[in-house]
Amino acid sequence: MDLPKFVVSTCLCLIAAATMRAEEGMWLPNAIPAEALKAKYGFEGSPALFERLQKAAVRFSTGGSGSVVSPAGLVMTNHHVGSDMLAKLSTPERDLLETGFHAHALAEELPCPDLELNILWSIEDVTERVVAAAKGSADPAAAGAAKRRAIAAIEDESEKTTALTSEVVTLYQGGRYHLYRYKTFRDVRLVFAPETAIAFFGGDADNFEFPRFDLDCCFFRIYEDGKPWEPEHFLAWDADGAQAGELVFTWGHPGSTNRLYTADHVAFMRDVEEPANLRRLWRNEVKLQTFMGRGAENARIAREDFFGTQNGRKSTQGLLDALQDPALVAGKRAEEAALAARLAGRPEAAQFDRGRALVTGSLAAWRRLAPDYFALERRFRGGDLAQIARMLVRLGAESRKPSPERLPEYGDAGRASLEAMLYSPAPIHVELEIERMASWLAGLAEERGLDDALVVRLLEGQSPRARATALVRGTSLGDVGFRHAVAAMNERELAECADPMIRFVLSIDAAARAARKAWEDEVDSPQRLGYADIASARFAAFGDSVYPDATFTLRMSYGTVQGWTSTSGEAIPPFTTLGGTFLRAEARAGDPAFALPASWLGARGRLQADTPFNFVSTNDIIGGNSGSPIVDADGEIVGLIFDGNLDSLAGDVVYDITRNRATSVDARGMLEAMRVVYGATALVDEMTKPVQPRR
Amino acid sequence: MDLPKFVVSTCLCLIAAATMRAEEGMWLPNAIPAEALKAKYGFEGSPALFERLQKAAVRFSTGGSGSVVSPAGLVMTNHHVGSDMLAKLSTPERDLLETGFHAHALAEELPCPDLELNILWSIEDVTERVVAAAKGSADPAAAGAAKRRAIAAIEDESEKTTALTSEVVTLYQGGRYHLYRYKTFRDVRLVFAPETAIAFFGGDADNFEFPRFDLDCCFFRIYEDGKPWEPEHFLAWDADGAQAGELVFTWGHPGSTNRLYTADHVAFMRDVEEPANLRRLWRNEVKLQTFMGRGAENARIAREDFFGTQNGRKSTQGLLDALQDPALVAGKRAEEAALAARLAGRPEAAQFDRGRALVTGSLAAWRRLAPDYFALERRFRGGDLAQIARMLVRLGAESRKPSPERLPEYGDAGRASLEAMLYSPAPIHVELEIERMASWLAGLAEERGLDDALVVRLLEGQSPRARATALVRGTSLGDVGFRHAVAAMNERELAECADPMIRFVLSIDAAARAARKAWEDEVDSPQRLGYADIASARFAAFGDSVYPDATFTLRMSYGTVQGWTSTSGEAIPPFTTLGGTFLRAEARAGDPAFALPASWLGARGRLQADTPFNFVSTNDIIGGNSGSPIVDADGEIVGLIFDGNLDSLAGDVVYDITRNRATSVDARGMLEAMRVVYGATALVDEMTKPVQPRR
Secondary structure, rough: OOHHHHHHHHHOOOOHHHHHHOOOEEEOOOOHHHHHHHHHOOOOOOOHHHHHHHOOOOOOOOEEEEEEEEOOOOOEOOHHHHHHHHHOOOOOOHHHHHHOOEOHHHOOOOOOOOOOOEEEEEEEEHHHHHHOOOOOOOHHHHHHHHHHHHHHHHHHHHHHHHHHHHEEEEOOOOEEEEEEEEEEEEEEEEEOOOOHHHHOOOOOHOOOOOOOOOOOEEEEEEEEEOOOOOOOOOOOOOOOOEEEEEHHHHHHEEOOOOOOOOHHHHHHHHHHHHHHHHHHHEEEEEEEHHHHHHOHHHHHHHHHHHHHHOOOOOOHHHHHHHHOOHHHHHHHHHHHHHHHHHOOHHHHHHHHHHHHHHHHHHHHHHHHHHHHHHHHHHHHOHHHHHHHHHHHHHHHHHHHHOOOHHHHHHHOOOHHHHHHHOOOOOOOHHHHHHHHHHHHHHHHHHHHHHOHHHHHHOOOOOHHHHHHHHHHHHOOOHHHHHHHHOOOOHHHHHOOOOOOOHHHHHHHHHHHHHHHHHHHHHHHHHHHHHHHHHHHHHHHHHHHHHHOOOOOOOOEEEEEEEOOOOOOOOOOOOOOHHHHHHHHHHHHOOOOHOOHHHHHHHHHHHHHOOOOOEEEEOOOOOOOOOOOOOOOOOOOOOEEEEEOOHHHHHHHHHOOOOOOEEEEEEEEEEEHHHOOOOOOOOHHHHHHHHOOOOO | OOHHHHHHHHOOOOOHHHHHOOOOEEEOOOOOOOOHHHHOOOOOHHHHHHHHHHHHHEEEEEOOOEEOOOOOOOEEEHHHHHHHHHHHHOOEEEEEEHOOOOOOOOOOEEOOOOOOEEEEEEEEOOHHHEEEEEEEEHHHHHHHHHHHHHHHHHHHHHHHHHHEEEEEEEEEOOOOEEEEEEEEEEOOEEEEEHHHHHEEEOOOHHOOOOOOOOOOOOOEEEEOOOEOOOOOOOOOOOOOOOOOOOOOEEOOOOOOOOOOHHHHHHHHHHHHHHHHHHHHHHHHHHHHHHHHHHOHHHHHHHHHHHHHHHHHHHHHHHHHHHHHHHHHEEEHHHHHHHHHHHHHOOOOHHHHHHHHHHHHHHHHHHHHHHHHHHHHHHOOOOOOOHHHHHHHHHHHHHHHHHHHHOOOOHHOOOOHHHHHHOOOOOOOHHHHHHHHHHHHHHHHHHHHHHOOOOHHHHHHHOHHHHHHHHHHHHOOOOOOHHHHHHOOHHHHHHHHOOOOHHHHHHHHHHHHHHHHHHHHHHHHHHHHHHHHHHHHHHHHHHHHHOOOOOOOOOOEEEEEEOOEEEOOOOEEOOOEEEEHHHHHHHHOOOHHHHOOHHHHHHHHHHHHOOOOOEEEEEOOOOOOOOEEEEEOOOOEEEEEEEOHHHHHHHOOOOOOEEEEEEEEEHHHHHHHHHHHHOOOHHHHHHOOOOOOOOO
């Protein structure tokens, strides 16, 4: 592995920084790197263009991105972003993941049980107010708590005055605080999805690889007052698609990166956090696979968990592979030394040192507090019923406090989203719930030993599976009406509630809250404070040309359509074709992950074989960007982001233009397949016929 | 889970012990529980019968059991015991695991590259000599070393005087030492194997489950002087098979059990050892599956590793599930308390306490020493080439010492077996070797961190995969001639050897040996001594009616053909049929693990559907018993052990007659399938036509 680009670039002199950093960057919508774009590509976007792109960009509550693509509220995303809904809308008799779905009329569109879509409407910098709230606080823990209270107050205020969903976003790992206001939609209906066999053609083997051949798309429609929403802003399609070398943009919601982490912190990720993540993922993957192997219905109900686990495992493995190259942390250390040298003699030098020391100190607390915090709070698992039980138990307790004093997820601001989740009519699968709870309990016993006090309390003398069976079969929380009843209970009624799952979560709630508080005080708050110091030092050295780490909020990335050269020296071209799909299926015959659906086999002769199907570009993206539109200089759709190559998985900590690639479904291949394979001409016409009004 | 049977039984009074213990027990061939068999079943075996069964029982170097089944040296075992050879005899063009194999004449039988078969010829109790050797030793470590030297001397002596392969077996975890002498065969040829699709029908999903429908058989032939061996002892077939309720025996080689472990030791297994084993297995399973998903050839070359990993994972999971029932260790503690009470006031009481204290003390050393010992020695992995490199490096160094002073595996006694492995012409797959080495190196980095001194030394500044690629592509050890050349090097030549894999293992050899010595001194030796004390206490309380834990040596188990009642109350009948196989395949259509091979689909109409195919019995078996013959009271074959049910996986620590079941291929189903599906009439005739001489 070469020295990662990021390391080199940020050591370089200020003036050249923006261009030298090349396509790296997940830019805030209110801090587009206009000069760099103009200098390198001669590109100048109008405010109207940027507004359209921002307000056509959609955030999915299932953890992905999307875009508004018709004047009748049609939303495009990935199949793997919509698959959670496809699973919830399926039954043993009608498996939409298997068969796909196509509504031929509005009346056939399927209402989603608990999907929430958000569109970013405005941004306000509230850094001063948040920081000021912590001014008098003696230590990091008190400062952190004060900031959390200030944030909750700002969010509540904003929701009351604007009726927009309001979230304060922590940028630069603690260096800035911005208030984001969203237009929120909860009446969302499924319109079209292909079969998983072509949406995820190649399965785990081809995931994060290239060449790929995937129709990873899915369409929903936003409704308002029972009718299709008529948006002011939506995206048009570029019928000619993108050409090799063309400048393209993504507007989407990258979930999380850690590029601003200190070298010590990255080494800690490498040696502690990511190996622990992988161990958990390996375990879950095998356990879920075993569960699914027991029968077709098991396979159906666990598929979403399984896909998520495999996907997480492959991306975490890719990241760890990159981290385990000794050159990576060495590069981070060199970068830090260069920054320290640049700051020498300035007040920010001490700030930089103090920030790094705070972060490094927090890592020891991490090791000490992680077992309880992860077991009881952050990775409290055990299935949907257990999560619902915890939410209900806490909802009651938290609602009795003023909003800013509550655990943030129970604040007034997020209440509607919380209730949508809590009272969702989505099916709950008893066998899967037992499996999840048994696996979670057994995992605690593996980590802590069966004689550990917490484990003894949770198992009540039973084996993990026997206990899980008793809890899941004994609870009434599968009934949404009972959930409402529990939510209405007062403190005494709740304490006396006989439901075994409620009693189960009550028995550990105090311990879980204590573990969370310790974590916030000794890990989170010092890190925030430390990274705020480091951010100040970076701003002092590089100005505002530094972009913040990803936060599952809207970001723009730019790049060009181009292939790359693999480590073995092979040149990988940027495009695949529809025809190549059939050749790939033939080459991998016998592997079920490469079996094309009947619809495609039957349509082979009618598909234009040389139509571009998937392509790669240098855009800097990461998980959460799934479903982002990829547009040309006019803001017209040329594709749909759905993946990155293996090297892009290092993107959590570094970006390297010679190897990181984002992967999209090509607009041409997508429209051709929808027309020819699925006969979805009405849908294609809805998206491509009207001319996008130029503003 | 009920209180395990073993716990109850050993607390019961002496006189009733043998019968109360029911079918539990893996009995030494020189300590058959004759009285119990006579009392319960009226069975009396003649010495001639027992000699025939002993000398027809075969131990496979690939880790299983078998039996001599014709006067021309034919040996029957499981497909999954022979599969290692099937893989080694395969090429990308001719995949014997996929297609099966059938030699229609002696000339077509395929010589196996490195298979060794052993038949137990005699047993001698050498306990006194081994114990006497340690008499003057001050501490457990010195006593352990003295015993190991005495054992090596006994083995060397025996091989020199008898020309039989000689092994001293440690019984009762250190309570007894027996010298076993084996007749050894290395010219072994493959005769017949079905396709994996029917041998392992149902795959991982049905492994360790019942009902099953598997033709898990495989036949080899022993040659002597280039001609089929003509054995004095071989087994005949019972054409009528076994009936429900019939008394049946297995003679095979159970690998390892830990039923004599103390309660503290079992709790340690539950909380530390087995969770660690599972973590490793989960990791390897996912990594191998990812490797195999990259293409058909990858899938072919990694299949054996993968099957072994999945099989180990499923059995370890079953064991851990049993251990995580709080009742299990509670039962063990109750048993110990009862034994202590029984010994009260006798000198053995102090011995029992001292033994338990020694064992408990060794567990702290285990935790402390495990990271280095497992990394450098016991789980030194990284592929065949790395193993060969280590063997070569050590072979030279150890050969310069007197045999009893060497690491035991380099003693004179085992030299021929070692060389068969070391100079095996079996294919070595470069891509799989890289994968194994990269996985092993990455695993060390996960466990110890990338900055750990050992990891830094092993990686030499590269990422695990880059380093693995350099080592595997750079070494010449794939060439058997080069291995001979390295073995012939003197100390100085070896130190100067430029081969990267030789240099790699040399660089950690001293550290690995030190880790091993520490482990032997502080874990193994105290445990041996402790269990010797405990064994004495048990003998004092129960006499010789206690059977020793399994040691991959010949054991007899008895039981009856019978089903069981599952925890959900379902009665599981003991037999499945050939016809049921097709129904199961239809019920699980779409799952590749349940796809029958073409040979079976084509033969469906010609197979007698109601022929028994697989059956369960109460015989007490465990891993290593795979391939054991299961015989009736006349010593005639009624089936072939290949599996146990899920509950039998607790058999490592407990046996419960109400639930533990051994699973066999029924003799009738096997012979019918061989005749009808494969036209192997000559083979069937060879086994069934000659009448077994009664002696």
